[in-house]
Amino acid sequence: MLKTYLMIVLTFMSFGSLASEIEIPDLLDVGDAKAGSALVAQCAACHGAQGKSIASDWPNLAGQNQRYIAEQLKYFQQGERENVLMMSVIPYLKNLSDGELLDIAAFYSSQPLAVGQAQDDEELLALGKSLYMAGDLKRGIPSCTACHSINGAGNAQAGFPRVSGQQKAYLISTLKAYRSLERDAGDYSLVMQSASQNLKDKDIEALANYMHGLYQK
Ligand code: HEC
Numbered sequence: 001m002l003k004t005y006l007m008i009v010l011t012f013m014s015f016g017s018l019a020s021e022i023e024i025p026d027l028l029d030v031g032d033a034k035a036g037s038a039l040v041a042q043c044a045a046c047h048g049a050q051g052k053s054i055a056s057d058w059p060n061l062a063g064q065n066q067r068y069i070a071e072q073l074k075y076f077q078q079g080e081r082e083n084v085l086m087m088s089v090i091p092y093l094k095n096l097s098d099g100e101l102l103d104i105a106a107f108y109s110s111q112p113l114a115v116g117q118a119q120d121d122e123e124l125l126a127l128g129k130s131l132y133m134a135g136d137l138k139r140g141i142p143s144c145t146a147c148h149s150i151n152g153a154g155n156a157q158a159g160f161p162r163v164s165g166q167q168k169a170y171l172i173s174t175l176k177a178y179r180s181l182e183r184d185a186g187d188y189s190l191v192m193q194s195a196s197q198n199l200k201d202k203d204i205e206a207l208a209n210y211m212h213g214l215y216q217k
């Protein structure tokens with residue numbers, strides 16, 4: 001099946017101008033969203049039935065990319081990423097196979113995106129936008145767009161998480177957890193530990209406000 005698809009793509013590629021319109025096939029493992037929907041009953045209390053969480057402190061999962069969700073579930077399952085509230089489902093996660101974790105990821109990934117509303121505070125918005133888009137070279141803060149994209153969609157292939165529309169209080173607490181090195185599950189977390197080192201509380205609040213209100217036009 002994949003082979004046939006690749007052949008079709010290659011055939012089209014020879015038509016030069018058409019090639020740009022062909023989507024690159026996703027070679028990553030993909031889960032089964034329908035199977036995943038049967039595995040998430042225990043998660044709805046906090047993350048909502050469709051991955052839109054009930055409180056600002058708890059992350060939305062709707063529309064997040066599969067690779068990122070599956071990797072984070074693996075970290076929770078293995079005890080590398082710790083959180084008091086997620087603790088309640090660790091015994092359950094321990095009974096799931098990698099394939100089932102991927103199915104859960106596929107389910108949430110297929111759910112409609114959450115769209116947030118940024119606080120309408122001119123100064124805060126300006127700071128958030130400028131840090132997100134350009135970083136601050138002098139202060140050693142990288143721009144966020146290189147990995148999370150201009151619209152906050154992240155990078156599904158690479159497993160860089162979507163940040164647009166994410167809950168604001170969660171964005172704040174998790175950026176602080178990277179900064180304090182408390183969030184340190186997996187090699188990817190080192191990237192964010194480094195990116196967050198020079199952020200002040202005010203910067204984090206501004207970035208969270210901006211990302212919460214980001215959406216794709
Ligand atoms: C009692 C509330 C609660 C329940 C139930 C719960 N979660 Fe969570 N979940 C949280 C909180 C709070 C976090 C944020 C943890 C942190 O800050 O590190 C989280 C984080 C996550 C993340 C990482 C999100 C991110 O953006 O990094 C995933 C994935 C996740 N949960 C999946 C699940 C799944 C699947 C279930 C059901 C098996 C579940 N959760 C059940 C509260 C809960």
Ligand code: HEC
Pocket residue numbers: 059131132141142143144145146147148159160161162163166171174175185186188189191192195207
């Ligand atoms: C070089 C790539 C890169 C850059 C630059 C970068 N990030 Fe990240 N970001 C990542 C990766 C990879 C992860 C996942 C880390 C993990 O697995 O813990 C991540 C995770 C996050 C998360 C957690 C998402 C969640 O659901 O828990 C937030 C929030 C975030 N980044 C915000 C930012 C902000 C704000 C900036 C700019 C100041 C930034 N990132 C710059 C790659 C990057």
